[in-house]
Amino acid sequence: MATIVRQDQITRPTYHEITRDIAATLGSPSRTYYVLLGIVVAVFAVGVGALLYQVRFGLGVAGYTPPVMWGVYITTFVFWVGIAHSGTLISAILYLFRSAWRTAVYRTAEAMTVFAVMTAGLFPVIHVGRLWYAYWLFPYPNQRQLWVNFKSPLLWDVFAVSTYFTVSTLFLIVGLVPDIAALRSTATGWRKKLYEITSLGWRGTDQQWRHYTRAYLYLAALATPLVLSVHSVVSWDFAMSIVPGWHATIFAPYFVAGAIYSGVAMVVTLLVPLRKVFKVERYITVEHFENLSKLLLLTGMIVAYAYAVEYFIAWYSGNPFEQQSFWNRAFGDYWWATWTMILCNGALPLFLFFRKVRRSIPALFVLSLFVNLGMWFERFVIIVVSLSHEYEPYAFGHYTPTWVEWSILAGSFGWFFMWFLLFAKNFPTVSITEVKEIIPLPRKERART
Amino acid sequence: MSAQPSGILASFRFVDAAADAVRRLKDEGYRDFTVYTPVPNVEIARAVGHRASPVRLWTLIGGLTGCIPYVVIAFELTILFGASATILGLLYHSWKTRQAGAYDNRFADDHIGIFVPCPPERREPVQALLRDAGAEEVQFAA
Numbered sequence: 001m002a003t004i005v006r007q008d009q010i011t012r013p014t015y016h017e018i019t020r021d022i023a024a025t026l027g028s029p030s031r032t033y034y035v036l037l038g039i040v041v042a043v044f045a046v047g048v049g050a051l052l053y054q055v056r057f058g059l060g061v062a063g064y065t066p067p068v069m070w071g072v073y074i075t076t077f078v079f080w081v082g083i084a085h086s087g088t089l090i091s092a093i094l095y096l097f098r099s100a101w102r103t104a105v106y107r108t109a110e111a112m113t114v115f116a117v118m119t120a121g122l123f124p125v126i127h128v129g130r131l132w133y134a135y136w137l138f139p140y141p142n143q144r145q146l147w148v149n150f151k152s153p154l155l156w157d158v159f160a161v162s163t164y165f166t167v168s169t170l171f172l173i174v175g176l177v178p179d180i181a182a183l184r185s186t187a188t189g190w191r192k193k194l195y196e197i198t199s200l201g202w203r204g205t206d207q208q209w210r211h212y213t214r215a216y217l218y219l220a221a222l223a224t225p226l227v228l229s230v231h232s233v234v235s236w237d238f239a240m241s242i243v244p245g246w247h248a249t250i251f252a253p254y255f256v257a258g259a260i261y262s263g264v265a266m267v268v269t270l271l272v273p274l275r276k277v278f279k280v281e282r283y284i285t286v287e288h289f290e291n292l293s294k295l296l297l298l299t300g301m302i303v304a305y306a307y308a309v310e311y312f313i314a315w316y317s318g319n320p321f322e323q324q325s326f327w328n329r330a331f332g333d334y335w336w337a338t339w340t341m342i343l344c345n346g347a348l349p350l351f352l353f354f355r356k357v358r359r360s361i362p363a364l365f366v367l368s369l370f371v372n373l374g375m376w377f378e379r380f381v382i383i384v385v386s387l388s389h390e391y392e393p394y395a396f397g398h399y400t401p402t403w404v405e406w407s408i409l410a411g412s413f414g415w416f417f418m419w420f421l422l423f424a425k426n427f428p429t430v431s432i433t434e435v436k437e438i439i440p441l442p443r444k445e446r447a448r449t
Numbered sequence: 450m451s452a453q454p455s456g457i458l459a460s461f462r463f464v465d466a467a468a469d470a471v472r473r474l475k476d477e478g479y480r481d482f483t484v485y486t487p488v489p490n491v492e493i494a495r496a497v498g499h500r501a502s503p504v505r506l507w508t509l510i511g512g513l514t515g516c517i518p519y520v521v522i523a524f525e526l527t528i529l530f531g532a533s534a535t536i537l538g539l540l541y542h543s544w545k546t547r548q549a550g551a552y553d554n555r556f557a558d559d560h561i562g563i564f565v566p567c568p569p570e571r572r573e574p575v576q577a578l579l580r581d582a583g584a585e586e587v588q589f590a591a
Contacts, residue, residue: 159529204485208543444583
């Protein structure tokens, strides 16, 4: 009679294999890695060049045309803050729910969060033009007795985004410490020194774990409401104003769902090449992608529902300004942006109802790119199209981004991927400790049987 | 870190054997031993029997200091100060309860370690206890 062996019994790695396999991802970079790094650094350099041009000649080189004084920069700011959201969802919220599948993918999502917030934080500064006065955003004692307005959503944003960056970074670092300690003994050269310093003397003693597990739990508990608040606050940058298309109570949940949606899409975009290049297919499996695609489907449907509600409320309100704003979105000058958004975010993800698509990694990768594209256009539609058609027809306007704005947008992708690639080669992108945790430590009694 | 005390370092492959060794050490009156594990483990933690970490007080106090009279900013600062205080608490208590003992790099990989500081006259019974519990290796560490 044939013996039935479960799949997980065949592929379940030992603790030592986990350390060895994940440490191997930090070996000498391949040519592909250098080519990718070269491309992203070149794209980043294009963005830096465009920014220096803007600093030299002023904000006039951007395409701002009254009444559209928020354009690509604010769109891109909201886009990157959104991307940052799924990291904390996967690392903190799924941790509190004791979701075992997150262990192999959460480090990538967490690192992505930190780098996405770093990218997002650049844009309000680029948008205001005079980068060297960025510190004016924070309340600080000064001789001119200038004080920020605590009732302004723009200041709430400063606090929300800087808090999010700090907490996400702390969360990432705390999670890394036991992993770095595991790598410390096998590393050589400058890396050994780096790991000796950054492992903070970690030895995995009973006292260290006692404090660590509690601290990690509390960080997850604090990060969970934070992730929901940050994009709510970003949405209030718009919803607290009276611009038609912005002044809506649905904005906070709509933005949070959209943020998680775009963030999960970016996690898929990063994981697909990562598992191939670093040969970690054993740890990041098709099951992980299927779970991520279920999250994509859920949040995508919430986003599509929010689109429908926005149009319904515009009609149902009987408010002519709201109605013309939404009519203009679908059939005005920017119809192409609106329909790109609806196609990418509302229609294409419906393919995820098919199990075959959810388990096809190439299909998911392509879909994730479309969702990223669609989510950028969603923010463009909300910001630019709403501003271009407010109340007075004589004040309507048209904004076209310039090459400077497109270059800085491209540069932001270069900046983001550059940090991610550098991180991925120097620190484990799959958590050694947490992947081990889901595999029980060997037991004497089991070994006997 | 203070000078490393001499004692017995045992290495275990099996978690139940290590937990058994911890229980036996406690029964014999040993309290200042150190257990090393590659991952946090409930069975070991129960056998060691620590009280809940005081890090939670740091989180609470840090969070409370963030309450200022503006709702949104107070919310963000509660989380910011709560998280920062949690990290400070983690660092402080890990430092305060640091244990200077012999260590083996395998304890970060796939082995469980127990270090028992003890004077030379106690070496024999401790080594016997650890071996009897199922230690893979037992050695004297000066």
